[in-house]
Structure formats: structure tokens, C-alpha cells
Amino acid sequence: MHVLWVSAHPDPRSLNGALRDEGVRALRGLGHEVEESDLYALRWNPVVDHADFAHDPEERLDVLEESERALRSGTLSPDIRREQEKLDRADTLVVQFPLWWFGMPAILKGWFDRLFVQGYAQGVPHPETGRAMRYGDGGLAGRRAFVVTTVGANAATTGPRGIHGDIDEVLFPLLHGTLWYTGMRVVPPLVVNGTVRLSDAEYGAAVERLRERLAALPDTPPIPYRRQNGGDYDEHLLLRPELAPGEAGIAIHRTGAAPAEDCEHTGGTAEAER
Structure with missing residues (x-):
């Protein structure tokens, strides 16, 4: 594999920094090529x-239109192009972050906001039908994606009946609405719970599970999300009534496993952090 490992934590001495180092070391030890974006x-x-699009700040900015124009003309900001070139070389994307306020740190959200421009990751039309290729197709199709995140709360409280909400639902905007939307095959994430008071033994177990997941990554079956253009949705992009009849929510957008089976938890029993 050629892996791009994108990480977002302000301190390299943190748990996230240690897990990233262990993960990158494990991948390289298995013979995979790894590029990093810390x-x-x-x-x-x-x-x-x-400035992202060499656009006149005195004029109204249409982000989708201007981002595609800048992409086609080669005038995207150099830092965006450098990161896109890393992603172009990769067949696998690892996204690693601490869960803050039930989402990604702002710096990581901004990486997606600035990189995934119109005509590159989104807004790519099918060459024959002209229909937008997304949710299983699109500009980043052919890659796989793996999310690694740390959570202060224990696994029970991020489960289906936990006060913090099911972690599959919390991560749905990233897994389905960003990674799958752009065509990547998304494997089940690794969630390290209880990180406020993670013991040495629990840290060792988390590292071992990370190594195991990375070793199996090339052959790990992706989450069975439904494809937009695979026949499951009607012309209004609504799930056809004969599929998952009487059901609603994010689970209906999968063809297989129940939500709780898709996300692997590791770690201890600390109380929730933001």
C-alpha cells in the first residue's frame, strides 16, 4: 500500500502522537510506503x-465555482496542491484525531474543506450519464479510508444506549458524508475509548489492536454503504420504499451489518471528555 496518514493533535507527545508513531512504524515494517501530514x-x-483560488477579494466568492476554476487553471493555493498530490499518490488514507465536541478538530475539518474542492473530490460528473458521481463513486474512488480516533468516554456510553450517542452515528458525517461521498471505500474505524485515564496495559492493548488492524487493512471488508447510483435510491435520492421498509435513520444506508458491529472499540472506563 501507499498510505497517507493525516493526523491532528497539537502535541506530538500525546496519546495520539504515540499511536500515530506506532502505526506508521508498523506499516513501514510491513513494507508499505507511508507519507505523513501532521x-x-x-x-x-x-x-x-x-486566497485559496487566486480570487479577487473585492468580488463575491462562489466557493464551488472558483475552486473548480482554480483547480483547472492550476491556481489553487500551493499548500492545497501539495496535500492533493500526496493524496493522489496514495491508495489508502488514514485519518487520525481526538474526538473534540463530537467531531474532528477544526484544523482537520479545514483540511477536508480546502482539499476536497469541486472537480477534484466532489462534483465530478459521470462521463456517460452526466450524473454526479458520489456516495461510492467520485473523484477519490479506488482508495480506501481508515479512521482512528480517541475518545475520553468509555465504550458503553458511546454505544447504542449510551448518553453520548452511538459512536457510529457520531462518525457518520465523516465516514459516510465525506469519505464514502467522495468514492473511497471506508473500513470500520478504530475507536480508542477511556483515554483520560488510559492505563499502561490499556495503552498496550490499543497499540496491539492498531497494529492488527493495519496489518489486515488491505483485506478488511469495507462498511457496506449503499451506492448512490447502484439502484437503491430513486430519482430524488430517497431510499426505495421496498428497502428497509418502515425503518429510518443512518442504518438504512447500509446493506449489511448492524451499526454496532461496524466500529471497534478499545480502551478503559474514563468519563467523557469533549
Whole structure:
């Protein structure tokens, strides 16, 4: 594999920094090529603005239109192009971050906001039908994606009946709405729970599970999300009534496993963190 490992934590001495180092070392030990984007070390700018597209700040900015124009003309900001070139070389994307306020750190959200421009990751039409290729097709099809995240709460409280909400639902916007949307095959994420008070033994177990998941990554079956253009949705992009009749929610957009089976949890029993 040629892996791009994107990480987002401000301190390389953190748990996230240690897990990233262990993961990158494991992949290279298995003979895989790894490039890294440590967003804090890069001092990544997460804010989309006129300068991304060499656009006149005195004029109204249509982000989709201007981003595609800049992509086609080669005038995207150099930092965006450098990261896109890393992703172009990769067949596998690893996205690693601590869960803050039930989402990604802002710097990582801004990496997606600035890289996944119109005509590159989204808004790519099918060459024959002209229909937008997304949710299983699109600009980043052919790659697989693996999310590694740390959570302060214990696994029970991020389960189907936990107060923090099912972690599959919390991660759905990233897994389905960003990675699958752009065509990547998304494997079940690895969630390390209880990170506020993770013991040495629990850390060792988390590292071992990470190594195991990385070793199996080339052959891990992806989450069975439904394809937009695979026949399961009607012309209004609504799931056809004969599929999952009487059901609603994010689970209906999968063809197979129940949500709780898709996400692997490791770790201890600390109380929730933001």
C-alpha cells in the first residue's frame, strides 16, 4: 500500500502522537510506503478564503465555482496542491484525531474543506450519464479510508444506549458524508475509548489492536454503504420504499451489518471528555 496518514493533535507527545508513531512504524515494517501530514506541525491553515483560488477579494466568492476554476487553471493555493498530490499518490488514507465536541478538530475539518474542492473530490460528473458521481463513486474512488480516533468516554456510553450517542452515528458525517461521498471505500474505524485515564496495559492493548488492524487493512471488508447510483435510491435520492421498509435513520444506508458491529472499540472506563 501507499498510505497517507493525516493526523491532528497539537502535541506530538500525546496519546495520539504515540499511536500515530506506532502505526506508521508498523506499516513501514510491513513494507508499505507511508507519507505523513501532521497538520499542526505543518501549521495548516483550515480557513477557506479568496486566497485559496487566486480570487479577487473585492468580488463575491462562489466557493464551488472558483475552486473548480482554480483547480483547472492550476491556481489553487500551493499548500492545497501539495496535500492533493500526496493524496493522489496514495491508495489508502488514514485519518487520525481526538474526538473534540463530537467531531474532528477544526484544523482537520479545514483540511477536508480546502482539499476536497469541486472537480477534484466532489462534483465530478459521470462521463456517460452526466450524473454526479458520489456516495461510492467520485473523484477519490479506488482508495480506501481508515479512521482512528480517541475518545475520553468509555465504550458503553458511546454505544447504542449510551448518553453520548452511538459512536457510529457520531462518525457518520465523516465516514459516510465525506469519505464514502467522495468514492473511497471506508473500513470500520478504530475507536480508542477511556483515554483520560488510559492505563499502561490499556495503552498496550490499543497499540496491539492498531497494529492488527493495519496489518489486515488491505483485506478488511469495507462498511457496506449503499451506492448512490447502484439502484437503491430513486430519482430524488430517497431510499426505495421496498428497502428497509418502515425503518429510518443512518442504518438504512447500509446493506449489511448492524451499526454496532461496524466500529471497534478499545480502551478503559474514563468519563467523557469533549
